[in-house]
Amino acid sequence: MATPNRSRTRFSLLAAPAGSPLPLPFLYPLFFVAVYLAHWNLLQLPYYWDEAGYYIPAALDFFHTGSLIPTTTLTNAHPPLPSLLLAGWWRLCGGISVGATRTLVCMIAAFALVGVFRLARGLAGPIIAGVVTLLTAIYPVWFAQSTLAHADIFAAAFTLWALSFYLVQPTLVRPAPHRFAWTAVFFSLAALAKETAIVTPAALALWEIVQLFIAGPEELADRPGRPVYRRIHLFWIAALAAPVLPLALWYAYHFHRTGFVFGNPEFLRYNATANLGSARILLSLWHRVVHVTFHMNMYVPVVLTLALLATAKPINLIPRSLRRPAFPAILVIVLGNLVAFSILGGALLTRYLLPVFPLVLLLCVSVWTARMRAWAWLAGLTAATFLTALWVNPPYTFAPEDNLTYRDMVILHERAINLIEKRFPAATVLTAWPATSELTRPELGYAHKSFRVTPLENFTAEEIQKAAADPGSYDTMLIFSSKWTPPPGALNLSRGHEATDMRYFDFHRDVSPEEAAAMLHGDIVWQAQSKGEWVAVLRFPRSVEARLFVPFANK
Structure with a gap:
């Protein structure tokens, strides 16, 4: 029997997992049109909050002068990728306009949703992937950020694509070399979109180091007597550490131009040095846990999931599709972000956790499908509560965005x-x-x-x-x-x-x-x-x- 020729898809960025009927290039235009039309009445709104305060002025400075360092607003050392993308898009559109800006953000949000679909499909199949992607798209925090030119949606898109290469294929088998490369590239782009995106690859690199020392050589062997698990972990560690280099080069350039590594002293104090007290960190951690388990009706899928898990035997708590290595890696990502953003950032903005929300929803939907035949009702209930939360405000203080x-x-x-x-x-x-x-x-x-x-x-x-x-x-x-x-x-x-x-x-x-x-x-x-x-x-x-x-x- 002839060996199938896989050379055409092996290194393709948008190659579908084996057995998947729909290539991702066909999904992107559908996702973009859906995002664009869903946000139709938001596309001409003037710029909001941090858009007006930093991101748009920084992009305008680059557009007009070519300077990566903002000149009409105080620099806070945010990496320049959003400014580069916005300025380039304005050039293609023939001029600067709010509508053009919001269209680009819709394009980035659609790209992020394709990444969510690719990740979920590789781990749990196309049906779960479709549900997780839809719930992510209508989750109020994600929906609101899908037209706002904050760096977080750019960073989330590249982070989720990186995770779709890192998580889908188990780390203890021999991955194709392009998986290491694309993981490193997308995480590097995420870090150049927003510096705090380095948190996710850093957490995963530490997780790979732990596995390097706790795994036994009998777990995997390339051939009898030749263990390869160490080499695989080392390759992943290198890929996950790669984003440090472009981010360090950016900070070196920023220091050369401004004399500050991490932005002006007030920015550094507000977002880092003033946040190091143990009481504040613990309070922040509590708020962050609330953000990913309760905020904007997220408690609905979380409570439904916990209720189903309470009836399961301990050996079957984790859905088969998300068992090792995906499940512990997802937990590492979620916990790493919760802890990091309990220390970093003066404001407890939920948009900092954008890449985490799809992962929480993936865990929830995977449990539903494994524990309940009529799980579609749970998905419908969650979707209804998310849509309600878009317009009905919760009974506590929150950021309008x-x-x-x-x-x-x-x-x-x-x-x-x-x-x-x-x-x-x-x-x-x-x-x-x-x-x-x-x-x-x-x-x-x-x-x-x-x-x-x-x-x-x-x-x-x-x-x-x-x-x-x-x-x-x-x-x-x-x-x-x-x-x-x-x-x-x-x-x-x-x-x-x-x-x-x-x-x-x-x-x-x-x-x-x-x-x-x-x-x-x-x-x-x-x-x-x-x-x-x-x-x-x-x-x-x-x-x-x-x-x-x-x-x-x-x-």
Whole structure:
């Protein structure tokens, strides 16, 4: 019998696993169209939060000047790959526009979902892969990030593709050489998209080192008397360590150009050195566990899975498709990210965990299919709760970018700034970030011209009192909700830990427009709210001293 010729697919990036009927190149256009149409009413929204504060200004600087180091916003040493991709796409589109930016992010999100499908199909088959991919796509945190030009969706896409090469074929058999190479390439691209993406390959490299020392030579032999398991582990360690090199070269270049390795000192303090207390790390770890098991209705698939596992015999707890080596490796990835992001990052943003959510869903769906014949009902229930969480906010404080609440915030800011432009075109505006950037940078999509701005740190009573001591520096105020909190009288699960959140996580309470007007002796000329987000414009009829403000972000 002739040996099948596999030379055409062996080194193909999009080759399907054996027995799979549908090559991945056919899936990508379908995924992109689905993502694009699902986000249709979000594609023209002005830039939001860290988009406006860093990522878009950095990409614009590269587009206009070719500089990898941002010049119109403070550099925080984020790697430049998102800026390169955005600037290149703008060139192909013939110009800069919000729509072009959001289209590129949809393309990246679709690419990430193909990676999720490839990973899940290789481990658990096409049916489970389809369900996991759909649940990932509609999970509120993922859905919201699928049009936002944050570095996290870029890093997540490359990370998931790297995992599809690392996890699908067991590490204790002889993998094809291209698996090592593509794993190293995709993890390197992930690290160049966002530096914290190095966490996943680092965790897996440590796991390979552990296996190197605990595995016995009898577990695998290339031929009798010739063990090869050590060489395989060493190859994987080398592939997983490879992303350190391009990231180190970037930091060396950044230090050469700026004198700082990890960004400006304030950025480094906020995101790393100020976070090393044991109490803060433990609290952060608790929040991170909540993020991957409870947040935005993730508790539904997790609780269903735990209920099914409670009825299983200990020997059958792990689905056959996810047994060694995939299951322990997935646990290492999840735990590694939870611990790392309990230390790194001043803000507990859930988007940092984007690559983890598909893995949690893969574990859940694999258990359902192994323990219950009517598992499709569990998938349908999970999908319904995820879709609900896109519009219905949870009973605790969260970042608007975790579901479609960010859209309400953007639209309210757009309306407020449009009113200021029409009624007070010469205003000097007292406000806080990110509105400081929205008012001073027309390219962000809010204002048609740059306004003079007097910046506040936030809208706490202390900051308002400081502004009251210098009334000649502004004649208008734009005040808004900086985070979503349950309304007074409603169930608020986060109320009990507000004190620790204020101490460790920069939580604060915004004063209301009425309180600000009373403290600053002004009048509310316009206000609006939408699903818990609110914004107001205050006016102070007096002359002001013009001041220059340079916007920046530190996340």
